[in-house]
Amino acid sequence: MQFWFNTKTGQVESGDDPERARSADLMGPYESEADAARAYEIAAERTAAWxxxxxxxxxxxxxxAGASNWDNNPLND
Incomplete structure (x- = not known):
């Protein structure tokens, strides 16, 4: 079963729930309820890695090494 994290309610929702929120309010799917509950943490880890x-x-x-740093570009002053 897959799970989603509802960003509006802060609740975990299961894939087979007929009352599951609309997709714009969901993060996922996740393989476990525990992973869905950590949705923000997982997203932050993935963003840092990227x-x-x-x-x-x-x-x-x-x-x-600083080429991608916006503040290091003299054209951005």
Whole structure:
């Protein structure tokens, strides 16, 4: 069974629930109820990992570890 986290209510909803909220209010699916309950934490972990991947790719491509940092670009002043 799959589970979703409802961002409006803060509740976990199961995939077979006929009263499940509309998809715009849901994060998931997750394999377990416990994972769905950690939806925000999991999203933050994934975002941090993607940010690190982007930083590493930018460093590899440019040789500059801060290349992807908006504040390091002199054109953004």
């Amino acid at each position: 940010d690190e991947e982007d930083r590493a790719e930018d460093e590899w491509a440019t040789g500059d």
